[in-house]
Amino acid sequence: xxxxxxxxxxxxxxxxxxxxxALWPExxxxxxxxxxxxxxxxxxxxxxFLWLLGGIPVLVRERFRSFLQSLGRPMGVDAAGIEAPGxxxxxxxxxxxxxxxxxxxxxxxxxxxxxFRSVSAAYTPDGWNAARWPEVRRLEALARTSRDPQxxxxxxxxxxDEAQRLSLxxxxxxxxxxxxxxxxxxxxxxxxxxxxRHLLASDRVDRLLAADPGNAALYLLRADAIASxxxxxxxxxxxxxxxxxxxxxxxxxxxxxxxxxxxxxxxRKLFELSQTVMAxxxxxxxxxxxxxxxxRPLDQYPAIRAYTKVLLGRASDLxxxxxxxxAAGECSKVIxxxxxxxxxxxxxxxxxxxxxxxxxxxxxxxxxxxSAGRPADAAGVAARSEENRSERTRIFExxxxxxxxxxxxxxxxxxxxxxxxxxxxEGSVLAIWILLPASLAGVIGLSIxxxxxxxxxxxxxxxxxxxxxxxxxxxxxFMSYAPYDETCWQVLRGPYSAASYxxxxxxxxxxxxxxxxxxxxxxxxxxxxGVFLLWSAVTxxxxxxxxxxxxxxxxxxxxx
Amino acid sequence: MGLRLRISRQTLALLDALLERPxxxxxxxxxxxxxxxxxxxxxxxxxxxxxxxxxETKWEIPLAGRPPRHLYRLTSEARAWARDELADARARxxxxxxxxxx
Numbered sequence: 001x002x003x004x005x006x007x008x009x010x011x012x013x014x015x016x017x018x019x020x021x022a023l024w025p026e027x028x029x030x031x032x033x034x035x036x037x038x039x040x041x042x043x044x045x046x047x048x049f050l051w052l053l054g055g056i057p058v059l060v061r062e063r064f065r066s067f068l069q070s071l072g073r074p075m076g077v078d079a080a081g082i083e084a085p086g087x088x089x090x091x092x093x094x095x096x097x098x099x100x101x102x103x104x105x106x107x108x109x110x111x112x113x114x115x116f117r118s119v120s121a122a123y124t125p126d127g128w129n130a131a132r133w134p135e136v137r138r139l140e141a142l143a144r145t146s147r148d149p150q151x152x153x154x155x156x157x158x159x160x161d162e163a164q165r166l167s168l169x170x171x172x173x174x175x176x177x178x179x180x181x182x183x184x185x186x187x188x189x190x191x192x193x194x195x196x197r198h199l200l201a202s203d204r205v206d207r208l209l210a211a212d213p214g215n216a217a218l219y220l221l222r223a224d225a226i227a228s229x230x231x232x233x234x235x236x237x238x239x240x241x242x243x244x245x246x247x248x249x250x251x252x253x254x255x256x257x258x259x260x261x262x263x264x265x266x267x268r269k270l271f272e273l274s275q276t277v278m279a280x281x282x283x284x285x286x287x288x289x290x291x292x293x294x295x296r297p298l299d300q301y302p303a304i305r306a307y308t309k310v311l312l313g314r315a316s317d318l319x320x321x322x323x324x325x326x327a328a329g330e331c332s333k334v335i336x337x338x339x340x341x342x343x344x345x346x347x348x349x350x351x352x353x354x355x356x357x358x359x360x361x362x363x364x365x366x367x368x369x370x371s372a373g374r375p376a377d378a379a380g381v382a383a384r385s386e387e388n389r390s391e392r393t394r395i396f397e398x399x400x401x402x403x404x405x406x407x408x409x410x411x412x413x414x415x416x417x418x419x420x421x422x423x424x425x426e427g428s429v430l431a432i433w434i435l436l437p438a439s440l441a442g443v444i445g446l447s448i449x450x451x452x453x454x455x456x457x458x459x460x461x462x463x464x465x466x467x468x469x470x471x472x473x474x475x476x477x478f479m480s481y482a483p484y485d486e487t488c489w490q491v492l493r494g495p496y497s498a499a500s501y502x503x504x505x506x507x508x509x510x511x512x513x514x515x516x517x518x519x520x521x522x523x524x525x526x527x528x529x530g531v532f533l534l535w536s537a538v539t540x541x542x543x544x545x546x547x548x549x550x551x552x553x554x555x556x557x558x559x560x
Numbered sequence: 561m562g563l564r565l566r567i568s569r570q571t572l573a574l575l576d577a578l579l580e581r582p583x584x585x586x587x588x589x590x591x592x593x594x595x596x597x598x599x600x601x602x603x604x605x606x607x608x609x610x611x612x613x614x615x616e617t618k619w620e621i622p623l624a625g626r627p628p629r630h631l632y633r634l635t636s637e638a639r640a641w642a643r644d645e646l647a648d649a650r651a652r653x654x655x656x657x658x659x660x661x662x
Contacts, residue, residue, distance in 0.1 A: 031607055034617075034630030035599065038589040041629065051589070054599030061604065 009045040016052050020059055025066035027079035032059070071097070075463050076446030076456070087457035089446055091464045096443060099467035106474040107432075114284050115481040119429040119511050123536075128512075130291040131160040135283045142281065143168055149175035153182040154277040157270075157292050173207075179273075180211040181266045187221050188265070188297045199225045216340060217265050219257035220300045226250045227303060241306040254307040258337045263344035265297060271496045278492060286488035286508035294505065301353050308334050308357040312364050324372035331368065334361040346498035352395055359388050415515045418506060421480045422513035428477035434539060435473060439466035458547075484510040567645055570597050571605050572655045575642040578634045585618070585631035606632060614638035 017036040024032030035055050042048045069079070074089035075096065106112055122128040130136050136158045143155035149172040156168035169186050172179045187200040200208075205222050212218060227250050230243040244250045274289045311330045318327035338354035338361070362385040369378035415423075442462030449456055484507040491504035506513075567575075573595040578586065580594075592602050609615035616635050622628045634642055649655035 028607075030630075031603065034588060035603055037627050037629045038587065038599075040626060041587065041589050051592075051599045054601070055603070057600045058603045 013048040028062050087460045089460040103470050111482050111485040112478045115511050153179045214261045216257045216260035216263040223253035245310050263340045268496050290508045331361045331365040418510050418513045419515040424480040425511045428473045431473035435466045435470040438462050582639050
């Protein structure tokens, strides 16, 4: 055999030609074939190569034209069309692509991203948690490297890890002594970890008191640390109260707390710090701030109530000793402290504690004045006691009393605009989580499954309907949250006030402001993870119902 | 034909080549050789003429050991139009006749 192997360039040209042919669009394949079939007629390998090189721009042009033409066809339908019976996709690719682009653009808006992530995070089994929020992790990482004391202070409030929290707080205070108050917050936070006690070491309490000696909140911290060995446990609250009220150090700390000229849990400083850090480091999630500000010193309530009982017990003793003026003085200590609690903050917790201890004091003071022959004072106390009861009713019932409208003799709940918006937001997020995979499955599935059968028809329905509904859901999400986002940022840019904070908290919680009937139903039927389970169930039911309807439609069409 | 298209020099060259022996079927490479048009320019013109139905195409009868090649010639209607176009281009000095025709 004297066969010569073709030169390497000729072998390359052969492979090159085949590769080019394989890339030609199906509907123009005949031209690709016509082009490559010329190759054997070209004698020189170099000429062959040049011929093939000339084919590249032709191929690119034809592929581009084929792509443009394919945009006018639905997914899963090529230039030859579909001959098989059944539901065929109808929406052109370009329309589907446009809908996905609009969806992506809407979802990319900071408002939509924030509310989508926030609501989605809230319905994970762990629930919404600031410590797991990407912005918080970013702030923590930045705080470890930056020298910004305010950032370190703010990051310390969001850290789950006790050691890290205190070390960030120390770093902040070392760099800026005016941030000493941050230690108070570190004893109060994180209240989402109610099982743990976050007592401050005595040197930290001393540092706080040295910086702010007239603050009742700090003496309460000291008392809290002293009473920690008597923490409610086996003996319950009454045993704890009995033990604590026999401890002279605890009594002294509580005495100082009740006598201190003011109660300041540093809400304003906390708000202003958060305002600065959130603006400086572009944190977009307002709920982070609500998490920081909304945590209250709940642990201090038993101590305040216990010391109130101590004072009222002393008043009873003095009354028995016929010292009504001194007895009234003990009651007044409670009432004055309650007044300072109210003045120090506008949060419901302090108002509720103040209301509670006031009611105990009034119950003691009114008969005391009567028996002391001071009917006018007794009447004054009775009037204040009545106000106290009204306030309590308002606290427990909220502002929803009388809400509702009547139609044909039945009363229907009247949901607020925020509750409707919350429902729209949560519904939209749920819809996006259902529709996004359905749309992708429809669009991708059409190009990979056989172009016949029920499954193909189902995918065709999904690819035709889901992208439009996806855009609709995202638009509703954007439009329902955008006004609340605007409110949040207006408050964050403005000065701190009770009204502005309430607006802010209401706006930041709007995505979670489900109507109480729904929230209650979720709690009753589904236990502690009620809302998460409720939405999971709704998702499953809607998916099954949707699938069932689509199949029924298909069966009907096939039958007709 | 009733249509006036913006015709490039390469298209004129191709029409000229196809009109040399109008009833004869021609190969792509042969047309490229006779006109000096590269493959990257030639095929888009061929495809456009075919789309306008001015070009007839067919596959040649397979010969032993060689795959069939694509063949091209102008349709009878297109020949008259091509002659008009070439005459017009010559008159406007946009095109010079090939030496054989001259």
